Amino acid sequence: MISQSNDKKIRLENVLCVPDINMNLLSVAKITDHGYNVNFNKHGVTVYRNEEIKMKAVRKENAYYVKSLIISKEAVAIANDIDVWHKRLGHTNMRVIEEMKKEDLVIGMNEIIKIKKQCEPCAEGKMCRKSHPKVTGRRTDRIMELWHIDLIDPITPASRGNKRYIFTIVDDYSRVIFIALLKEKREAAKKLKNLIILKENQSE
Secondary structure, three states: OEEEEOOEEEOOOOOOOOOOOOOOOOOHHHHHHOOOEEEEOOOEEEEEEOOEEEEEEEEEOOEEEEOOOEEOOOOOOOOOEHHHHHHHOOOOOHHHHHHHHHOOOOOOHHHOEOOOOOOHHHHHHOOOOOOOOOOOOOOOOOOOOOEEEEEEOOOOOOOOOOOOEEEEEEEOOOOOEEEEEEOOOOHHHHHHHHHHHHHHHHHO
16 A cells, blocks of 8 residues: 555555565555556656545656655565665665665665674675785796786777777896777687787797
8 A cells, every 4th residue: 555645545465575675665556456557757756546546756866866755664674774774775874875865865764773784795896906016026938938918808998890808028138118999808818819929929
């Protein structure tokens, strides 16, 4: 049961319960299947039946939000753990959640309990790798003895030639850099083989 006031109620049946979903979603198809009419405009949505308005929603950016949404207690349990809201909102900053609660921007958030735990995904995302030790001298005695090779993941947008990969090779002795743009990842092996043959012929 969805209600905005005593005279504005919508009853939906055969709905789905998804415990892991980040928000409550309303299907326009389900609403119309139950005999309601839905009118969209750039400002919001109006749901009515028999010319009587049953529910309104406002548009915020690219989504429509139901104002003063109240769902019967038999249908849903409200999450009051701040860590649950932190995950629902895409691991947003706790200060943002507190501000949303203060401004009453989210229905049901005004009753959250301040339980702040260490969020493992957030901690892992902020971890930094140790820097590689700085190399001051050459580790080789001649060219082609050691190459440092890297293949950069697909870039967006692709180049004018529809090249999406960057293949780089650095010779440790001469510090000469070879760069090639590739359309497909599998082209790297052939490009490396051709370069080895070319440099071997040049060094003879």
